[in-house]
Amino acid sequence: MKEYLLQLADNALILGHRLGEWCGHAPEMELDIALxxxxxxxTGQARSLYQRVAELDGLGKTEDDYxxxxxxxxxxxxxxxxxxxxxxxxxxxxxxxxxSYHYYMCQALxxxxxxxxxxxxxxxxxxxxxxxxFSSEWMMRLGDGTPISHEKTQAAIEDIWTxxxxxxxxxxxxKVMASQGIGAxxxxxxxxxxGKMAEVLAAANLTAPTGTWMQSGGKDGKHxxxxxxxxxxxxxxQRAYPGQEW
Amino acid sequence: MNNLNFxxxxxxxxxxxxxxxxxDWMPEAxxxxxxxxxxxxxxxxxxxxxxxxxxxxRAPSLRRKLILLAKVQDEAxxxxxxYSAAETLGADRDDxxxxxxxxxxxxxxxxxxxxxxxxxxxAIGWLVDGAAIMNQVMLTRTSYxxxxxxxxxxxxxxxxxxxxxxxxxxxxxxxxxxxxAMAQDSLNRWWWPSLMMFGPNDSDSTHxxxxxxxxIKRKSNDELRQQFVDVTVPQAEYLGLTVPDPDLRWNEExxxxxxxxINWDEFWSVVKGNGPCNRQRLQARVKAxxxxxxxxxxxxxxxxxxxxxxxxxxxTAKAA
Numbered sequence: 001m002k003e004y005l006l007q008l009a010d011n012a013l014i015l016g017h018r019l020g021e022w023c024g025h026a027p028e029m030e031l032d033i034a035l036x037x038x039x040x041x042x043t044g045q046a047r048s049l050y051q052r053v054a055e056l057d058g059l060g061k062t063e064d065d066y067x068x069x070x071x072x073x074x075x076x077x078x079x080x081x082x083x084x085x086x087x088x089x090x091x092x093x094x095x096x097x098x099x100s101y102h103y104y105m106c107q108a109l110x111x112x113x114x115x116x117x118x119x120x121x122x123x124x125x126x127x128x129x130x131x132x133x134f135s136s137e138w139m140m141r142l143g144d145g146t147p148i149s150h151e152k153t154q155a156a157i158e159d160i161w162t163x164x165x166x167x168x169x170x171x172x173x174x175k176v177m178a179s180q181g182i183g184a185x186x187x188x189x190x191x192x193x194x195g196k197m198a199e200v201l202a203a204a205n206l207t208a209p210t211g212t213w214m215q216s217g218g219k220d221g222k223h224x225x226x227x228x229x230x231x232x233x234x235x236x237x238q239r240a241y242p243g244q245e246w
Numbered sequence: 247m248n249n250l251n252f253x254x255x256x257x258x259x260x261x262x263x264x265x266x267x268x269x270d271w272m273p274e275a276x277x278x279x280x281x282x283x284x285x286x287x288x289x290x291x292x293x294x295x296x297x298x299x300x301x302x303x304r305a306p307s308l309r310r311k312l313i314l315l316a317k318v319q320d321e322a323x324x325x326x327x328x329y330s331a332a333e334t335l336g337a338d339r340d341d342x343x344x345x346x347x348x349x350x351x352x353x354x355x356x357x358x359x360x361x362x363x364x365x366x367x368x369a370i371g372w373l374v375d376g377a378a379i380m381n382q383v384m385l386t387r388t389s390y391x392x393x394x395x396x397x398x399x400x401x402x403x404x405x406x407x408x409x410x411x412x413x414x415x416x417x418x419x420x421x422x423x424x425x426x427a428m429a430q431d432s433l434n435r436w437w438w439p440s441l442m443m444f445g446p447n448d449s450d451s452t453h454x455x456x457x458x459x460x461x462i463k464r465k466s467n468d469e470l471r472q473q474f475v476d477v478t479v480p481q482a483e484y485l486g487l488t489v490p491d492p493d494l495r496w497n498e499e500x501x502x503x504x505x506x507x508i509n510w511d512e513f514w515s516v517v518k519g520n521g522p523c524n525r526q527r528l529q530a531r532v533k534a535x536x537x538x539x540x541x542x543x544x545x546x547x548x549x550x551x552x553x554x555x556x557x558x559x560x561x562t563a564k565a566a
Contacts, residue, residue: 017303020315024299025530027538029292029322036319040312047308064307088541144551145544152540237306237364244422246306246364246414 009049010077016042041127068238080163089156096135101167108184143204165214265391288328289353358521365432371411373440389461419485444471
């Protein structure tokens, strides 16, 4: 259970962190506000999940112990969310792929047999519904905007697609959780996720690559080289000055 | 009626505290002064996102990270309302942004100083937002209606910002010796630039007299600066930090703190572009603007296509 919650939490934390990097540098002020909103929602979700893990752990740990005092191999996020922001097209494609998964996954979790998790999912689903609408709309603006935006967005899809498969491929933890009716059964929701992505891509005049090799490993702690640098930055103060209140 | 009569009516409205609204007659100089001041304020909010944004990825706890993200987001929001307030005077947001990017328009010089340790995020909230609030509370009573109303909303958020900044300072000043050292280092670097935020001494301020008569400003630079020092020094004492001014002392007779002479050479030097980060701040804004051009173009092109499809759904269907 804890492993499962950490997967969910780490995805939210790391993607929220990446979006926070945009703050002050977005293509327009309205986008600064929107991207920060999503970062706030995701970081907030990560907090709730870490707090729950701490409760289940019963070791007197806090939310910050999980975010700031684990090393890369202990993180359980997917490879997708740790990918760099790149240009705005890369950020939107990454977000859209994640939101498509996140939305249907979270919708499934609202039916979880675990009462806490179901409640968390109901609350988060409202936020994620907005995220998916935002990223879908931007996929269409960029894909069906100008020839330049189309080209950049198609290129971003080619770069990022390889990380999309991991989201819907169950690892051992997810299999166990799904079999107990606690976790989302990704096999079941896979068609809905694929359907949503196909619908938006078609409306945006964009094409999903075929036959792409899907990278995986993040859910089991085997990450890309990027995560180490994210953590080096994020954990700097907690590591340099251990055990202090901030 | 000639201009003279208009001007008399205008001034009498101001004298009797009636707000000036966008469609009211106003002297060109009043309009220009307001556009300059409101857009400078908007630019300051937007450039001000950078020094704090510098610590978002390094915030030391999830709670602090959320608060900082929300704060920097508020600043983007303030920038937006202020540009809108300037637009009620006939200015255009894109033109105003161009003036910022080309270096023609100014923004608050305080944001040309770097954030070097985490306590700087506390000090910016406590001192910089604290100084801004002194000015902004006054501006909630400014004579131009849309500006005054924007300020009411902004002030509410700013006072939250100031509290969170002071809360960081408390945590640091009451924390480990290293944290206390960071807090002191940060006060040392931000104290004087914060006093400079109120602008030149009244005797040297070029815009002040007319602005007071028009009730754009309602207190002078020196009055606001004194008010800030009086409020802030006891807060520094509570933190157990030393204000870096050997001449600072309570003056029983005046009922105010006396404080040392501001280094006006530094002030003017930073205004002229020689602060530690002037170049980087502007470059960051220019880069965001230039890198974002294709995104804004895409959004415009898409909106136009959508509009056309709405107007001629059949033609689009045939073309497809």
